[in-house]
Amino acid sequence: MFESDKTIKFEVVTPERVVLKENIHQVTVPTRSGEITVLPNHTPLISILKPGVIELKKENGEVEIMSVSGGFIEVLKNKVVILADTAERAEELDLKRAEEARIRAEKIKEETRHEDAESFAAITAQLEKELARTKAVRRWKNLKR
Numbered sequence: 225m226f227e228s229d230k231t232i233k234f235e236v237v238t239p240e241r242v243v244l245k246e247n248i249h250q251v252t253v254p255t256r257s258g259e260i261t262v263l264p265n266h267t268p269l270i271s272i273l274k275p276g277v278i279e280l281k282k283e284n285g286e287v288e289i290m291s292v293s294g295g296f297i298e299v300l301k302n303k304v305v306i307l308a309d310t311a312e313r314a315e316e317l318d319l320k321r322a323e324e325a326r327i328r329a330e331k332i333k334e335e336t337r338h339e340d341a342e343s344f345a346a347i348t349a350q351l352e353k354e355l356a357r358t359k360a361v362r363r364w365k366n367l368k369r
Contacts (some may be wrong), residue, residue: 314364
């Protein structure tokens with residue numbers, strides 16, 4: 225077993241549920257400033273998440289992949305909390321459905337390109353979410369090979 229100062233208490237929470245809560249060794253997340261990796265004893269920070277893939281290394285050495293559609297990350301000395309708009313573990317995702325949803329969102333985005341900015345922003349956010357889901361499930365499937 226690893227010493228407690230070599231792990232991070234990690235939690236991903238959405239408005240609907242606690243997606244994951246466990247001790248990990250590291251996590252990489254997509255922020256508006258770029259991708260960051262958090263290790264034990266990281267400098268405290270708060271940042272805005274952008275849609276993308278979260279990759280974490282568990283205590284047992286396994287790698288877990290998740291998609292996130294946005295939200296916030298708070299890093300304390302040995303604790304990371306992600307408050308996400310939506311977050312899904314890659315093994316919960318169906319690649320075919322995620323691809324179909326991404327294609328639908330791209331088509332709608334193209335159709336709404338000349339409409340009001342609010343509609344266009346909403347569909348762009350949906351497309352980013354679907355792209356993150358597709359990336360997460362593909363990365364997870366590659367790990368399982």
